[in-house]
Amino acid sequence: MRQRRRGTATYDIQFRAIAPSSGEPIGLIVNVGAQSDFYPGYPLTKRGICCRMISSQHGREFTGSHYEKLKKVYSSWICMNPPRRRENTITRYHLTEEQ
DSSP states (O other): OEEETTEEEOOSEEEEEEOTTTOOEEEEEEEEEEESOSOOSSOHHHHHTOHHHHHTTBTTTBOTTOGGGOOEEEEEEEESSOOGGGTTOOOOOOOOOOO
16 A cells, blocks of 8 residues: 555555566556455446556656656456356456557
8 A cells, every 4th residue: 555645545466577587577567456346336447447556656667757667557356246247257448549
């Protein structure tokens, strides 16, 4: 748990990845968590984008406007008690550039 300017953010499990062959750190952050309420009263997609995990890198991974040093963020959620039609499924959301 880290204190942020916008309040406190708690992550279930957050770790950095290491390349298995070289042992070198990889430029990404992985978050794994459990969601006990499939309908928490807000869109899970908005929470799943992990804006706090991205914005928290300022001052730690980069300073000023060196956004090229941002680490990729991957978030995996295990949703408990989903509707029957969503049981045993995987849903993927991603941000892509389109022109």
